[in-house]
Amino acid sequence: MTTEPDSLITPEPFSSALSDRYLVYALSTITARSLPDVRDGLKPVHRRLLWAMRLLKLNPTGAYKKSARVVGDVIGKYHPHGDASVYDAMVRLAQDFSLRYPLVEGQGNFGNIDGDNAAAYRYTEARLTKTAMRLMDGLDAGTVDYRATYNGEDEEPEVFPGLFPNLLANGAAGIAVGMATSIPPHNVGELVAAAVHLIDTPNAHDATLMNYVQGPDFPTGGVLVDDPRTIEKAYVTGRGSFRIRARIEVIKEKGGAWHLVVSEIPYGVSKGKLIEQIAGLIGDKKLPILADVRDESAEDIRIVLEPKARTVDPDLLLESLYKLSDLESRFSLNLNVLENGRTPGVMSLKEALLAWIRFQIEVLVNRSLHRIGKIDDRLELVEGFLKAFLNLDRVIEIIRTEDEPKQVMMAEFELTDRQAEAILNMRLRSLRKLEEMELTKEREALVEERAGLDELVKDEGLQKKRLKADMRALAKDYADDPRRTVVEEQEVARDLDWTAMIEKEPITVILSKKGWIRAMKGHAELATIPDMKFREGDEADIHFHAYTTDKLLIGAQNGKVFTVGGDKLPGARGFGEPVRLMVDLEGEVDIVTMFPVTPDMQLLCAASDGRGFLARGEAVIAETKKGKQLMNLKEGHRMKLLKHVPEGADAIAVVGENRKMLVFKLDELKEMSRGAGVQLQRYRDGGLSDAIAFKLEDGISWAMGGGKRNRTESDVLPWKVARGAAGRMAPMGFPQENVFTPPVEKSDDD
Structure with missing residues (x-):
């Protein structure tokens, strides 16, 4: 008897079917594409890019490889999406004007601050930076869990364990379903100082962190002009915006003339489009007190703005430029992240740092436990070797005379299977007195190291002390890269009488x-x-x-x-x-x-x-x-x-x-x-x-x-x-059109 096709159909209301399927799609977008993980600050595509480059051995001291090779490995093994989106993500990781601390070192055209796009991936090459290697440090030390890739053929880490506050240091941006994230970059030294303070005083007030984190630190510099209260409120609530201005200097010339020089522009603003925008203001006569704009940039940004006359007030011109152009822009803060890779939510600066600290302590414990396991394995072998040296003549006799020397040694010297196998595989050159002394020293060192690790795993105080020391070493490594964005409170550009400028x-x-x-x-x-x-x-x-x-x-x-x-x-x-x-x-x-x-x-x-x-x-x-x-x-x-x-x-x-x-x-x-x-x-x-x-x-x-x-x-x-x-x-003679004709009013200029 054949089964009727209709008997396999289960009736279900359309609204509930649509709701269930849309919810699955929304959760997939939120957790697997758009929001970064609070622990390593990466989205899946970025994590898979770095992981693929690590497996290709694209180390900072090694050779570059074609970007096409990296993109191919990523979409073939880990991230089954479009090659264009994967390459765009890789390009951003390499741009020093997009990331405060780039994770990819590019060779070739990876775009520029003018807004030009990167060359195709067949023309560019890439390798990892030291920061990326630091972020992945500990992947081989049992610190994090691995999961199967989408096709089950390989494995990939769920998160990177390295001691680097990537979420806040490099920031993130993304749009999911019903939610979005926007996190500006920050200075590593300031983040580490705030984290160290939180390790000592986890109940510290949110406002206290403002003594350490001044505000965003953008790779393009600029001036953060918001007042301290606005900055504090944004970090306490996890939502807000920051007002960023270009760094502009008034250059005096001989004879009383002057001009403006822009050396840094707001983060996310294309220099080419900014110059076009200012030129448009001049061409449309929307800013008649500005005569010319010139781009004299080489490696550094240098935009020259010429006033209409030397009598123009520089402050008035600056206020006008801030009001009419992207020389002043806003960067929104929406600290919406995934906690433990699953739960989305908006965090304050304190909550994000505490989550990162908890994860780093977990990594520290996992690393220690993994090392303890390795030490125990080695100690087992070392103990076996020392027993062999103490009974060297008998061991040699057993090996020469017995048909099953392994079983005899295990019974006579109380050896484990691994110990007996290691002794049988030992080279003859190792049968020296010097080797015995080295094994004794190794055993003592391993026992001492294991005792220290065991104490570290059991004592939270030691864990915090060790983490603080590692964090201070991290800050020292980045001490030669000071804050680029100046924090300087300035008034909001006032509403100007634009007709006075026309x-x-x-x-x-x-x-x-x-x-x-x-x-x-x-x-x-x-x-x-x-x-x-x-x-x-x-x-x-x-x-x-x-x-x-x-x-x-x-x-x-x-x-x-x-x-x-x-x-x-x-x-x-x-x-x-x-x-x-x-x-x-x-x-x-x-x-x-x-x-x-x-x-x-x-x-x-x-x-x-x-x-x-x-x-x-x-x-x-x-x-x-x-x-x-x-x-x-x-x-x-x-x-x-x-x-x-x-x-x-x-x-x-x-x-x-x-x-x-x-x-x-x-x-x-x-x-x-x-x-x-x-x-x-x-x-x-x-x-x-x-x-x-x-x-x-x-x-x-x-x-x-x-x-x-x-x-x-x-x-x-x-x-x-x-x-x-x-x-x-109406009186006689009134127009047939029934329309009054008012007398002509003469203006003062007539």
């Missing part, structure tokens, strides 16, 4: 009906601009005079307002650019108006349903691309107008689509930063057409035939009523 130039802004914008240098009337072309089917809609230092307000029909800088507008060549690339304005929403705005300016805004209010310029200036919602509109209505209220205006005139007009006092409207407003005029049909603020005694102006203007007060008084009325028909 060169003030007159421009004529042209916005087309289809939303294409451009700015022509100088002030000119649209009709006088030569070769003013538009895209097919498009034409000019709004144009006005402004300056590159102005903030330009854009009002949209959906009640939103946006702000763009006059210096950000594209030039007049071609058709310009769509304004929707500068602001997040939906394609179907039209622009109502655009003009220069200042924070103290008063504005009149009104919707098509006749509601409106006054607003201040500071309320409508939007610093982000998303803009601000100024008017809350009822469904089916739109923002109809947004206008400047002239200085001295004391009245509002409103005209509806029904040609009815009314005038009321300005103070009947309240200032708001956002809202629907109040009713300016009521309508039975149609809606608002236009409104204007004006000075009552001057009357209202609108275009008349022949360019004449009506400013007669008697023409205004009949329409002067309370706000919210229906109004009366």
